[in-house]
Amino acid sequence: MKIDELNLKILHDLLSDGRKSFAEIGKETNTSKDVIAKRFKQMKAQGVILGFTIQNSSRCYGANFVANLLICVQRGKVKCTMQEVSKISNVIHVYPSSVRQAVSAEVILKSIEELESIQKFIYNFPFVLEIETTIWMGKRNFPENLSIFNGKQLTSNQPTVNGKIDITPKKAEVTEIDEIDKAITDKLALNGRMPFEEIAKPLGVSTETIARRYEKLKQNGDLKVVIQIDPTKIGYYAFALFQLSFSKGVWAETIDKLSATFDVNFIIKAAGYFDLTFTLMIRDINHFLEIQDQMVTLPHVADMEVYIYRMFCPWPLQREIISTF
Known part of the structure; x- marks a missing residue:
């Protein structure tokens, strides 16, 4: 599907800030908010735009840690494993591995002891063979970093560092x-664009209270x-999942x-x-191979594994963990 420059601007800005107003996007592109609204509705009707959600910190779950569990299972047991694991309250995302009989689960944790309890619970499933655990020490999450936006005149009011968009959260x-x-x-x-008034009413607080709370959560x-x-x-x-280990640490x-x-x-x-995991959105095999070749040249790479998955839809996933560094 051909996406013109104005539609790219809309997608880019709403991946950067899903509550950015159509009026603001229109002002930056010398068009009216009605034109932006019309384009938005067209892309929604075409199935390009599917909705709005949020990224949030582990604090919003009342948690201190995030871990990934790669759960290796008996052949033919991936689907039932996903069903059972998704019932665990600590699990926020679960999806099948593309190349192994395994399920990947992201879990939020208050303590390492809680992790041990979850692992023991999962091992009680008779079809589970092994669990590989990775503790997340920090995450950088920036879905707007797509090459389709490269070279386009996507004027934005976002802060920049050395000419690049600064995606690091500003801690208040x-x-x-x-x-x-x-x-x-x-x-x-x-619904990431739900009016604050609709959120405020059932809570018995003012719209202004919700607006202030939202801004504080955003700034923090x-x-x-x-x-x-x-x-x-x-x-x-x-998309490709790259996992890298380094002989002298991550620089x-x-x-x-x-x-x-x-x-x-x-x-x-x-x-x-x-030491490091990252995902790459893939357009075609040549694009993937080009990036893979670049990764081999990174300083002090000791080992690298790469897995390719079917694209998530909708994307980004609901309630992904927000950038922490």
Whole structure:
């Protein structure tokens, strides 16, 4: 599907800030908010735009850690494993491995002891063979970093560092996440552009209170609204998961190089056999091979594994973990 420059601007800006107004996008493109609204509705009707959700911090779940569990199972047991694992309250995302009889689950944790309890529970399933665990030490999540936006005049009011969009959350004074904050994140996870008035009414608070709470969550790096799309409609048909271990640790320059690579949309610093994990949105095999060749040349790479998955739809996933570094 051909996406022109104005539609690219809309998609880019709403991946960066899902609550950005049509009036603001129109002002930056010298068009009216009505034109932006019409284009938005057209892309929604074409199945490009599917909705809005949020990224949020682990604090919004009342958790301190995030871990990934790769659950290896008996042949033919992937589907039932996904069904059982998805029932665990700590699990926020679960999906099948593309090349192994395994299920990948992201879990939120208050303590390492809680992780051990979850592992023991999963091992009680008779079809589970092994669990490989990786603790996330930090994540950089920036879905707007797509090559289809490269070279386009996508004027934005986002802050920049050395000419590049600064995607690091701006930390303000950290305050406790209370029940009102959790209610806001729960509602916006289902519809990131839900009017604040609709959130406020059942909670018995004012619209202004919700607006202030939203801005505080946003400024503290606890919440970001993002559009959800069908990536296949804009030319992305799969994604690759790269896992890297380094002989001399992960250097800041390595992370900066990955962040500057178009179509890399999240990077995880990890504690485990692999030091770094990142995903690459794939347009075609030549695109994938080109990036793979670049990764081999990174300083001090000791080992690398790559897995290719079918593209998620909708993407980004609901309530992905927000950038922490």
